[in-house]
Amino acid sequence: MGMGKTIQSIALLLAEPRGKPNLIIAPTVALMQWQKEIEIHTNNGLSVALFYGANRQMNADALIQYDVVLTTYAVLESVFRKQTSGFNRKEGNVKEKSLLHSLDCHNSFFNVELLKPIQRFGAEGEGRTAFNKLHKFLQHIMLRRTKVQKADDLGLPPRVVEVRRDFFNEEEEDLYESLYSESKRKFNSYVDNDVLLNNYANVFTLITRMRQMADHPDLVLKRHLGLGKNTLVCKICDDEAQDAIESRCHHVYCRLCIQEYIESAAAFTAHPDCPICHVPLNIDLTAPALDVLDEENYRKGSILNRIDMSKWRSSTKIEALVEELYKLKSKDSMIKSIVFSQFTSFLELIEWRLRRAGFGTVKLDGHMTPQARAASINHFMTGPTVEVFLVSLKAGGVALNLTEASQVFIMDPWWNPSVEWQSGDRVHRIGQTRPVKITRLVIENSIESRIIELQMKKENMIRSTIDADEAALNRLSTTDLQFLFNS
Ligand SMILES: [Zn+2]
Ligand SMILES: [Zn+2]
Known part of the structure; x- marks a missing residue:
């Protein structure tokens, strides 16, 4: 890339x-x-x-x-x-x-x-x-060339990765703690009754809910109920399914969501159950995406329509981003940023907040046609007032060339650190003249800081023993799960 x-x-x-x-x-x-x-x-x-x-x-x-x-x-x-x-x-x-x-x-x-x-x-x-x-x-x-081999030849500017750590405010902390203790109780009862494997799908969903709670409580509290006609809701992220694919048992998921699920379950079984109907999951991860919804139906399903935005409150995570963006703007008004998240509803909340804070934004999500995507990208690259590009990880954002931006914000940690590295590659490439900075936003004392700790532990272990086995980073063993739920 x-x-x-x-x-x-x-x-x-x-x-x-x-x-x-x-x-x-x-x-x-x-x-x-x-x-x-x-x-x-x-x-x-x-x-x-x-x-x-x-x-x-x-x-x-x-x-x-x-x-x-x-x-x-x-x-x-x-x-x-x-x-x-x-x-x-x-x-x-x-x-x-x-x-x-x-x-x-x-x-x-x-x-x-x-x-x-x-x-x-x-x-x-x-x-x-x-x-x-x-x-x-x-x-x-x-x-094929790797960037390590060629970075010097290409004369690319430096690239730094930084972790910004914030703490929940009191209200978020309360909500998170009650979700966490309930999740922990369920997890431990699966372990005690020796039924962890049968309940792997439930455990994975619990983790996803905690990750969403760390972004914004509304992602969990105002979940998509999927009652509308023609809406395809992915039951893993509880959002309109993006880059949607269907299992043989006719359940629909975001390609990325179900892929993460299968990869993490690989520590237990090569054939995990369908998270909805619990029959053995049979799904082609390379199948073409299902037909996307028309624009109108999609907008109806938006989280912004499920919330009374006049009473809406932001979250620690979103405000941390706003603060970072203000700092950048005061230094250099020409700097452009890309904001990545895995959760589409979260990007919608972020966009709403940033626009009210006076930032010019444009968004790329998974239901856009190639023409609409091209228009968004073009708008970001050439529009002098567009400062922030919000990109859904599910929109194939990893294949973009966005050298107009030099700042990357990763709003939620991903299981696979290489995806994170690739997201930095969107801006750290030929044509880039400014130093590149990648900021990972993490809530301390939440599932997020544990995921990051777990990633580092695993990475060190893998690097020191055998050749890097990327799949091992995505797998979640019983010990890993214990670490996430009980430390
Ligand atoms: Zn999903
Ligand atoms: Zn099913």
């Missing part, structure tokens, strides 16, 4: 002109950015077709007129599937068929030579041989 892939690829397209069209596959959130960068850096010298959404009606004859065709992995996969099944029915033309055939060959090479041995033997014996093959194969087709 931020290593100049886009610019390098554009240079390659220009330096070695080849037959039309060139296919570029990118994450949805990055599509419009690719289109824009190609326009800027080639002076509109390359024609670009966006093969996405309504534009998917374009046929091969139309696409071939363009220098570059931009699409996403999900679109590519669904088109491929459709064609393959289509051919079975009515025998397509020979040329396209041979292309599909060669893709099938790759598929069997992938399955037989790589996937199966690795699944069966791991990194040992035949599995190791398969890993070596994969490594050789990727060397020829993949360009």
Whole structure:
């Protein structure tokens, strides 16, 4: 990320002109950015077709007129599937068929030579041989660099990470303590009765509620009841599901929420239960997102409509952010910031508060179309009065290029510290000229400070023993849970 892939690829397209069209596959959130960068850096010298959404009606004859065709992995996969099944029915033309055939060959090479041995033997014996093959194969087709290797070459400005620690006010403390003691009581009764595994989904939900309480009590007290028509509520975060996917038992979750759940449960079982109906969970984490709600329904579901905002009170966490932003503004009114949270309702409360404090804001959340996202990003990058960009972690915010900002605020700690590192990469990349500062906001004596302590403990342990195993950071063992609930 931020290593100049886009610019390098554009240079390659220009330096070695080849037959039309060139296919570029990118994450949805990055599509419009690719289109824009190609326009800027080639002076509109390359024609670009966006093969996405309504534009998917374009046929091969139309696409071939363009220098570059931009699409996403999900679109590519669904088109491929459709064609393959289509051919079975009515025998397509020979040329396209041979292309599909060669893709099938790759598929069997992938399955037989790589996937199966690795699944069966791991990194040992035949599995190791398969890993070596994969490594050789990727060397020829993949360009990959890590920032550590290249940071000096890129001449990037310094980057610091800081933790700001605040304490609950009295009212928040009371609310939090009652939630905490109730959660602790439940957790300990699961342990005492030896039914922790059966109740893992409940335990995970308890932790999520405590994390939300540390952000703002309303996230727990004014939870989404999901009674409205056509609303898909994720029962893990109790918000409108973002980047929503559905389990086989027809329950809907945010992709990120259910992924965190599965990863953390891996300490106990590879097959945790569905948090709603408790049958063994069967869900495809790579499935395309379900159709998003229309704008109107989405707005109706907003937390701002569930609260009487005339009587609303802010939270310690939000006020800590406001204070940080005021400090920045008084030093340099041109500084721009990005604010990340995992909880969409929290971003809405933050936005409401910041606007009243006189900050220009723009928001990126998971239900936006690529065009709407591009407009938000553009507004932030070019609008002189837009100072704060609020980004939902569920909106694929990790693929953005936001070098206009130099300050990052991470409002809630995440299980996986590498996600945090990646969020910093949104601003710490080619084009950045100012020093970058990343601030993590943490409430002391809450689940948040324990999560951070747990992360540090694990990281030290993992680094000192074997090669870094990222998955281990996400898993929550019984000991980890004991630490979170009982220390
Ligand atoms: Zn969720
Ligand atoms: Zn279910």
